[in-house]
Amino acid sequence: MQKTLSTAIIGGGATGLFLATRLFATHGSVAVFERGNRVGRKLSATGNGQGNISNLAVEEAEYFSVAQGGNDLARSIITRYPYCKLKAHMEKLGVLLLSDDRGRVYPTGRQASAITDALRFAVEQKGIPVYLNTQVTKLEKQGDLFRITANTEDGEREYLAKTVVLCTGGKASKNFGTDGTAYALAQGFGHTLTPLYPSLVQLKTETKKIKTLKGIRVSPARVTATWQERGVQKSHTVDGDILFTDYGVSGDAIFRLSAFFTHAISTGVKLSIHFLPEFTAETIEQTLRKKRAILPNLPFEELLGGIVNNQVGRAVIKSVGKEDLHAIANAVCAFELEVLGTLGFDYAQVTKGGIPAREVTSGLQSKFVDGLYLAGEILDIDGQCGGFNLQWAFSSSACIAEELNGKAMKERGQV
Ligand SMILES: Cc1cc2nc3c(=O)[nH]c(=O)nc-3n(C[C@H](O)[C@H](O)[C@H](O)COP(=O)(O)OP(=O)(O)OC[C@H]3O[C@@H](n4cnc5c(N)ncnc54)[C@H](O)[C@@H]3O)c2cc1C
Incomplete structure (x- = not known):
């Protein structure tokens, strides 16, 4: 058993690493636990390796959640720590940021690994x-302290x-250490999980209409x-690349669009x-x-x-099935x-x-157990591309760092 930590950060991804840079830490008081053999593996792969770390429109953007309330929480947290604060912090760490014509913010060297x-x-x-x-693998509360059990190269350690901050991400891209098993750490304290x-x-998608189009990219398509x-018809439109594949569709426009409706596929989505x-x-x-x-x-x-594109043209005409120029023109605009499903x-x-x-x-502390905080993708909040x-x-x-730093200062009588 090691000495008692003031804060254990579980997960060394974007959230956990950033938190560690923001916390007041006296020697040995904070530690990061990461199941992989490197920190920030997913972060280093973001934005096609270029690191699209924010967006100039982030303060107006809508965030999604499966249960109600996610967007309100996201808005309040992003208002407390907006892009300008991120930019200032990254500059302090020696990283300059620049945005492109879609407001996407990247490190000037266009390398995500530079952020990591x-x-x-x-x-x-x-x-x-x-x-x-x-x-x-296990989190328990014993009195005022959390007992953390972990599998290490030297066997099980405690x-x-x-304070524990769960920064263990979600279930997407499990090759980066996120297979969804870490939700159980929060569920052990009574937290629930929405459908994922x-x-x-x-x-x-249906493939009959597009089976001759495999490998064709249309750019730009709308x-x-x-x-x-909930009984209301919704729609969203995106302009960008679309790539036809043997299973359906991929490409930038499809990725961006998918954020709006994957929870609704079982009830019917049309492109x-x-x-x-x-x-x-x-x-x-x-x-x-x-x-x-x-x-x-x-x-x-x-x-x-x-x-x-010739192949696209033939597929469109075939989908109409008759020599009707009006219908064919309409099908070019609404195929x-x-x-x-999804991949x-x-x-x-x-x-x-x-x-x-x-x-x-509102400070991202668990309502079920004192001293447990949750940040990043583990929460039911997801954003657009x-x-x-x-x-x-x-x-x-x-925001969690601000709260914990405030508590630490109070305990030391500095405020
Ligand atoms: C290929 C790809 C490209 C992306 N591009 C972008 C982009 O350009 N812009 C953007 O905004 N977002 C992008 N994202 C999404 C973004 O990377 C994630 O939303 C973000 O990394 C979530 O941060 P996180 O720290 O909450 O989780 P993660 O970054 O997933 O980190 C969680 C960490 O916790 C560790 N962990 C899990 N369980 C345990 C455990 N039990 N014990 C110890 N450690 C554990 C994992 O190994 C992992 O390192 C991309 C994602 C992918 C996969």
Whole structure:
């Protein structure tokens, strides 16, 4: 048994590392427990390795949750620790940030690993130990202290801590150490778990209509999803790349769109693809009529050649099934596909669902046990694609740090 920690941070991902850089830490008072052999493995892979760590629109953006209340909690935490504070903190750690034309914020060197390194070095500099290959398997409260049981390379070890912060992430991309087993650590104290869904993920769709399109990328397309939620018809539209695959659709537009509806797939989601977002159905129909008049011998299935990708054109004409130029022009602007599922958690970037917002205080402390805090993706809060999830990870951990630092100062009589 080691000496008692003031704070045990479980999980050395984006949330846990950031928290460690924000906490007042006297030697040996704080430690990070990470089940993998490196910290920040997922963080280093974010933004296609470029590290899209926030978004200029984060303060207005909507966050999602499966149970009610997630967006309100996310808004209040992000207002307390907005992007400008993240930027200032990263600059203190020697990292400069820059945004692109979609407001996505990256380190200027465009390397996600630079963010991990900056956080890792800051943690090291503060003398905070990071226990790698240490998977916390049990958390119990004994009196005022938490007893932490972990599997380590040297067998099972136990630690004591006054405060525990669960930064163990969700269930998406388990190759980064997040297989969903860590939810049980919170459930042991009576916390519940909403249903979980993969988000920011490829979609399985009906394949008959698109089986000849495998490998074709359309850029830019306009994709609209429609679904039902609590009896209300909802829709969302995104412009971007779409890639046809043997199971359905992938690409930037699909990833971004998936954040809005993966929880509703079992009740029916439809995609409508506009292959030529710069043109109206009327313009396309007029062009088709002229082409038909000039080239009456052109095989009908080739009529969309020169207007959209040849294969796409043939698939659109086949889906209409008759020589109706009006219907074909409309189908170019609204090619419908039914969503049947997602590619699953292993391929998803984010988990939709988690520990419900109603089970934590506005300072992210458990309402069921004193001294237990929850931050980042473990909570039932997920964001859109574009840096919103990492900003949530950073803001939630910064707010917990503020609370714990305040408590520590009170205990030392400094306030
Ligand atoms: C490929 C990919 C790209 C992404 N790109 C972006 C992007 O560009 N922008 C963006 O905003 N978001 C992005 N995300 C999402 C973002 O990375 C996550 O939302 C964020 O990392 C969540 O932070 P977290 O610290 O809560 O969880 P994680 O980063 O998942 O960290 C959790 C850590 O806890 C550890 N752990 C789990 N259980 C235990 C245990 N029992 N004991 C000890 N340790 C444990 C895990 O090994 C892991 O290191 C991406 C995700 C993926 C997979």
